[in-house]
Amino acid sequence: xxxKRATEDExxxxxxxxxxxxxxxxxxxxxxMSLVRAIARSDLTDLTxxxxxGPDVGLLCAMGKVRRVHFSFVSLDSIxxxxxxxxxxxxxxxxxxxxxxxxxxxxxQAAAWRVPFLPTRAGLGxxxxxxxxxxxxxxxxxxxxxxxxxxxxxELDAAIVHLNRGDDRGNAQYLGIDPFFDDLFLGAARxxxxxxxxxxxxxxxxxxxxxxxxxxxxxxxxxxxxxPHGAHFTSCAPDYxxxxxxxxxxxxxxxxxxxxxxxxxxxxxxxxxxxYLAQVGVRER
Amino acid sequence: xxxxxxxxxxxxxxxxxxxxxDGEIVANPIGVLPLLAGQVARASFEPDLVxxxxxxxxxxxxxxxxxxxxxxxxxxxxxxxxxLEVAWSGRRHVMMGATQIDRYGNQNIAAxxxxxxxxxxxxxxxxxxxxxxxHATSYFVGTHSPRVFVEHVDVVTGIGYDRAExxxxxxRFHRIPRVVTNLxxxxxxxxxxxxxxxxxxxGVTVDEIAAATGxxxxxxxxVGDTRLPTAEELRLIREVLDPGGLRxxxxxx
Numbered sequence: 001x002x003x004k005r006a007t008e009d010e011x012x013x014x015x016x017x018x019x020x021x022x023x024x025x026x027x028x029x030x031x032x033m034s035l036v037r038a039i040a041r042s043d044l045t046d047l048t049x050x051x052x053x054g055p056d057v058g059l060l061c062a063m064g065k066v067r068r069v070h071f072s073f074v075s076l077d078s079i080x081x082x083x084x085x086x087x088x089x090x091x092x093x094x095x096x097x098x099x100x101x102x103x104x105x106x107x108x109q110a111a112a113w114r115v116p117f118l119p120t121r122a123g124l125g126x127x128x129x130x131x132x133x134x135x136x137x138x139x140x141x142x143x144x145x146x147x148x149x150x151x152x153x154x155e156l157d158a159a160i161v162h163l164n165r166g167d168d169r170g171n172a173q174y175l176g177i178d179p180f181f182d183d184l185f186l187g188a189a190r191x192x193x194x195x196x197x198x199x200x201x202x203x204x205x206x207x208x209x210x211x212x213x214x215x216x217x218x219x220x221x222x223x224x225x226x227x228p229h230g231a232h233f234t235s236c237a238p239d240y241x242x243x244x245x246x247x248x249x250x251x252x253x254x255x256x257x258x259x260x261x262x263x264x265x266x267x268x269x270x271x272x273x274x275x276y277l278a279q280v281g282v283r284e285r
Numbered sequence: 286x287x288x289x290x291x292x293x294x295x296x297x298x299x300x301x302x303x304x305x306x307d308g309e310i311v312a313n314p315i316g317v318l319p320l321l322a323g324q325v326a327r328a329s330f331e332p333d334l335v336x337x338x339x340x341x342x343x344x345x346x347x348x349x350x351x352x353x354x355x356x357x358x359x360x361x362x363x364x365x366x367x368x369l370e371v372a373w374s375g376r377r378h379v380m381m382g383a384t385q386i387d388r389y390g391n392q393n394i395a396a397x398x399x400x401x402x403x404x405x406x407x408x409x410x411x412x413x414x415x416x417x418x419x420h421a422t423s424y425f426v427g428t429h430s431p432r433v434f435v436e437h438v439d440v441v442t443g444i445g446y447d448r449a450e451x452x453x454x455x456x457r458f459h460r461i462p463r464v465v466t467n468l469x470x471x472x473x474x475x476x477x478x479x480x481x482x483x484x485x486x487x488g489v490t491v492d493e494i495a496a497a498t499g500x501x502x503x504x505x506x507x508v509g510d511t512r513l514p515t516a517e518e519l520r521l522i523r524e525v526l527d528p529g530g531l532r533x534x535x536x537x538x
Contacts, residue, residue, distance in 0.1 A: 026365060052365075053409075071409055072409050072410050072411055072412070073408045073409035073410075073411045074408075074409060075408060080408065081406070081407065081408065085406065086405075086406040089396075089403055089406035090403060090404065090405065090406055092402060098395070098409060098410055099410065100410050100411075100412060100413070100414040100415045101365075101369060101410075101411055101412040101415065102369040102372060102373065102412060102415040103414070103415065105366065105369055120373065120415070121373070121415070121418045121419055121455065121458070122372075122373070122412075122414050122415030122418060122419070123414045123415070123418075124414070124418050124444075124452055124455055124456070125414075125417075125418060125441075125444040125448035125449060125451065125452050125456065126410070126413070126414035126417075126418075126441050126442060126443070126444050126448070127395075127400070127440045127441040127442070128410060128414055130400055130440075131395075131400060131401070131410075131440070146454065146455055147455055148455070177340055177341045177342070177362075177364070178340065178341045178364040178365060179364060179366070180364070180365060180366075181365070181366065
């Protein structure tokens with residue numbers, strides 16, 4: 001049985017500029033922030049990011065890593081508009097491909113199932129057809145002949161997600177209220193990376209939660225990173241809530257280039273996740 | 286307790302009325318007033334309504350908003366993936382906000398300015414295209430102004446009656462039961478399916494609403510007043526659902 005444990009920096013060596021990278025979580029919830037920061041401080045560039053977007057999108061935009069974003073929203077939840085993403089958009093610095101939330105789900109599902117599209121009504125009549133280049137409809141081959149949106153498969157070069165627990169083989173477990181779409185991001189990706197709060201022996205996984213929480217299976221995982229507080233400052237229920245005061249500091253750093261430089265120097269340009277936790281003042285277990 | 290209802294309380298009940306007749310479907314109100322409204326509707330006149338909280342739970346009891354760790358009687362689990370599937374099934378009525386809305390009920394929450402070069406980047410399309418083409422979608426707008434009620438929205442996220450009509454059969458599940466604002470209640474019960482003033486909130490005039498609307502509103506001769514909350518609805522709002530008065534921060538008279 002192979003040991004898939006790796007560090008954030010080892011994951012980054014598997015990535016290349018120009019890749020399309022999917023990021024799990026939802027808004028400012030259970031984002032793989034230690035991996036996002038590792039990408040942010042790397043020399044990767046020209047990335048396409050696909051995400052139910054939160055500070056993962058904003059931080060990478062602020063760092064100039066992003067060419068295009070596939071998204072249906074980018075939000076910090078308690079702060080509705082992600083200020084760094086907003087700044088990048090309003091400066092014309094990033095391109096976008098826009099989705100309905102359900103269309104995005106189906107595009108990931110189509111890639112995971114290796115079919116070119118999945119049909120849906122979501123998007124019919126809306127301006128998605130103006131903001132999602134190449135979006136097409138498909139006519140039902142059955143008697144109804146109805147025209148539906150063909151949600152195109154969103155194939156990912158890589159995916160990064162963060163869960164609560166995992167083992168060294170790459171199985172991973174969510175203990176919060178919502179699995180989000182993490183297993184689909186992994187299923188849609190060629191290279192699959194999972195970070196978890198704690199790596200524990202496989203025999204201990206069911207002590208943490210019922211069998212339904214074992215959502216990510218090792219055949220969906222190429223490497224697993226142990227990252228305590230790896231989702232900080234986003235929430236990672238039930239291990240910790242969102243760090244609202246830190247999030248407010250992050251949001252305020254979009255106000256000027258001086259504010260951003262100060263934030264970046266203090267919290268992003270650090271050698272490792274351990275240094276970040278020390279800087280933030282979060283104690284490791 | 287004052288028996289005089291505040292504007293916010295009138296709005297809560299006007300939003301609750303959007304869910305009247307819905308029966309056993311998922312009401313998915315988004316925002317403080319709509320969240321209160323869904324609970325008022327179920328407790329008052331729509332007892333079979335299934336209510337989603339602001340995360341992934343279907344909750345059977347009345348839960349105060351803005352109160353940490355308020356006890357919940359959980360009757361179901363509905364993570365985002367399931368919620369989207371419910372939307373496609375049609376068994377859902379969502380109440381959303383709108384940064385812009387036009388006379389046909391086309392909604393914009395994505396961006397202000399030219400397409401592809403936004404002057405203001407807003408949230409994005411969220412679930413609006415899928416919601417509006419699949420099931421009932423109502424809107425609550427806390428600040429009724431000509432900047433919100435516009436002749437043409439910059440981006441169509443949620444589709445209005447003209448767009449649904451153009452879809453033919455594919456638009457058959459589209460429905461906008463009502464739009465509630467801080468000034469009045471609106472529907473689309475006109476031959477052209479354009480926005481009609483249904484009632485004005487107490488203390489508001491028709492002229493005031495027309496002046497705050499950036500397109501020509503259909504105004505019938507017999508516009509009535511929005512109904513006042515009942516004593517029981519007021520008690521529920523003030524004592525049970527929103528003891529901290531969050532509603533009054535959303536809407537001022």
